[in-house]
Amino acid sequence: MKIKYFVESAYVDLFDSIKDHETLYTEKSNSWVKDFFGDREYCKESRIESYLPELKAENDEYTNVIAFYDVFKDRLNPKQASNPYLWSYLTHCEYWDYTNARWAKEGMSVDTIKQRYFCSFLTNNIEGNRVGFLRNAVARLWWMGYLSYQENRHSNPYELTKLLTSHSDISSSVLERNFSMNRNVTVGILDAILEINNDPSLAEVGVSHKTGKYEWRELCKYINRYGAVTLLDSMTSDDIKEISYNFLLENRK
Amino acid sequence: MNKTNINYPHPVLSSANEDYIQSSFDISLVDEPSIEENNVVINVAYSLLCDGLQYLIASGDxxxxxxxxxxxxxxxxxxxxDSDKTEMNIKINRNDINKSLQLKGYIIAANSIKSFSLPEHxxxxxxxxxxxxxxxxxxxLATHSFNIPLESYDPLADRPSIFSIRKQTQHPKEEVSSDFSGQKITxxxxxxxxxxxxxxxxxPDTRGVLSAFFAAPVLVDTLYFMKNMTEEEKIEYESKKWYQVINHRLQELKxxxxxxxxxxxxxxxxxPRIFSSSVExxxxxxxxxxxxxxxDEN
Structure with a gap:
């Protein structure tokens, strides 16, 4: 089947009516979405041909990322995946049950609706923004796969995805920083954490005994500062891994 | 990545500081970016006036x-x-990018350099x-950077409206206002x-009149906004679809x-004739x- 997306006018009207529909976003049923549009045409078929994989809120994020990205990694490109009309259609229509069970809660704010059901993080911009795509309930599954999947990784092409999804703070700390747009940097950081975690003589990367803060957060801040003076994009993932690994161990002293 | 106001721990050649004397560095687009098959093709060149840095580039450092x-x-x-070239051809798969592409030029250390001191410092x-x-x-840091819009206006394609009429949610007391920050004029x-x-x-019969009520005065507003734009604002707005449409029309009509x-x-x-057509x-x-x-009377 061809995957559908919202037409522009329908998307804009739905976005502008979030406040009016605030309580409806916690409903189990999405019938209000079709009622809102009435007889007008609100969606179109894209050129993307695919079935929709099942997503279950009771599964962990890693399982859902693999379920979704495995199907769409060769069917969606980054240009298509940065279209808010596509993802908003999926969260409101095809994946309402999943989005509702996974993210909806009583008293959910307009900002939360904008980022989980649309692709706008802390903005009124209907076109969405980078972090918005990383927070949308369904888009995030594709983008986390895209930024961490490694076809040629010998053990498991999703090995870094597993680490990324092991704690919600790792994914936001790493992916919501601009340096993660360069996959070498993301892979280098995650590889360093993985190496320490796989070393039985070292404690896993987690909460620092010294500072009480997440070690990966301190690492990401350090890489950010490093990137203020140095062009991180000139480095290989191994360079970034070495810098990250050394920082993490040094930070424990 | 904005590095315009950073105090580096070493000299950096930039038009924004005086770390170097009688030196300059900049990038330029050789010609307009184009689409070839499935790629965006960009020809870039650089110019560098600094013997010390030229030497380090030639030596691979x-x-x-x-x-x-x-x-x-x-x-x-x-x-x-390439170390011996000042022009470069860049090809990017158009499906890997969206909306706009930013280009910035840098000179970077290719390896660690233990004793970095140049006559131009x-x-x-x-x-x-x-x-x-x-x-x-x-x-x-190159003096200029470029923001290349990727969805350039195609005058032969069907023209969707450059206006978007939306319900005000942020400032409910405002009856009407316009906003130029998006791809369409809101x-x-x-x-x-x-x-x-x-x-x-x-x-359907009402649409022409309705558009005149709102679009006509906002279009006048927009033209005054464009008339008073600074050069920086022109660069900022040239990736907006509404700006491209209006600019193209202005050029078309000279x-x-x-x-x-x-x-x-x-x-x-x-x-097209937004005031007179609305009267019609x-x-x-x-x-x-x-x-x-x-x-009804009959």
Whole structure:
């Protein structure tokens, strides 16, 4: 089947009516979405041909990322995946049950609706923004796969995805920083954490005994500062891994 | 990645500081970016006036690079010039990027440099103290950067409206306002007006008149905004679809808003006859209403 997306006018009207529909976003049923549009045409078929994989809120994020990205990694490109009309259609229509069970809660704010059901993080911009795509309930599954999947990784092409999804703070700390747009940097950081975690003589990367803060957060801040003076994009993932690994161990002293 | 206001721990060649004397570095686009098959093709060149850095580039200790970024598509890459060339051809798969592509030029350390001191360094700031550079450390920032819109207006394609009429949610007391920050010019209407607009819009006969009510004055507003734009604002807005459409129309009709006094006149010329066509639409609507009234009487 061809995957559908919202037409522009329908998307804009739905976005502008979030406040009016605030309580409806916690409903189990999405019938209000079709009622809102009435007889007008609100969606179109894209050129993307695919079935929709099942997503279950009771599964962990890693399982859902693999379920979704495995199907769409060769069917969606980054240009298509940065279209808010596509993802908003999926969260409101095809994946309402999943989005509702996974993210909806009583008293959910307009900002939360904008980022989980649309692709706008802390903005009124209907076109969405980078972090918005990383927070949308369904888009995030594709983008986390895209930024961490490694076809040629010998053990498991999703090995870094597993680490990324092991704690919600790792994914936001790493992916919501601009340096993660360069996959070498993301892979280098995650590889360093993985190496320490796989070393039985070292404690896993987690909460620092010294500072009480997440070690990966301190690492990401350090890489950010490093990137203020140095062009991180000139480095290989191994360079970034070495810098990250050394920082993490040094930070424990 | 904005590195315009950073105090680096070593001299950096930049037009924004005085770390170097009688030196300069910049990048330029050789020609307009184009699409070839499935790729965006960009020809970039650089110019460097600094013997010290030239020597490091020739010896392989430094590189001139182009940093490329398309944010919503999570694209961020770097490409280096060959050490003996000042021009480079860049090809990017158009499906890997979206909306716009930012280009910035840098000179970076290709390896770590233990004793970095050049005759061109400003002695008043640095004396003859040598610096230690890590691989990748920034040594130069190009004066200019480029923001290339990727969804350029195609005058042969069907033209969707450049206006978007939306319900005002942020400032509910504002009856009407305009906003140029998006790809379309947004006309914000308060809830009451927006609901009435939507109801009227359902009838095709009313659309011409409705568009004149809102789009015409906002278009005049827009033209004044464009007329008073600074060079920086022009660069910022040239990726916006509405800006491209209006600019293209102005060029097509050979209109110069900087010299014309009446933006109302220009608005009526460019889209298409927005004032005079609305009078025609109102006339037709009234005729249709009168005919409907006659039928009722009969």
């Amino acid at each position: 430094a590189q001139v690079v182009i940093y490329m970024n398309s944010t919503v598509a999570e694209y961020r890459q770097m490409k280096a010039f 400003n002695k008043a700031f640095f004396g003859t103290v040598p610096f230690s550079l890590r691989k990748g450390d920034i040594m130069g 006309i914000w209407l308060n809830e009451e007006t927006h609901n009435k607009y939507r109801t009227l819009y359902a009838a 209109l110069d808003i900087s010299s014309d006094v009446s933006m109302t006149k220009i608005a009526n010329l460019i889209l 639409a109102l006339t037709q609507l009234c005729e249709a209403l009168l005919k409907g009234g006659e039928k």
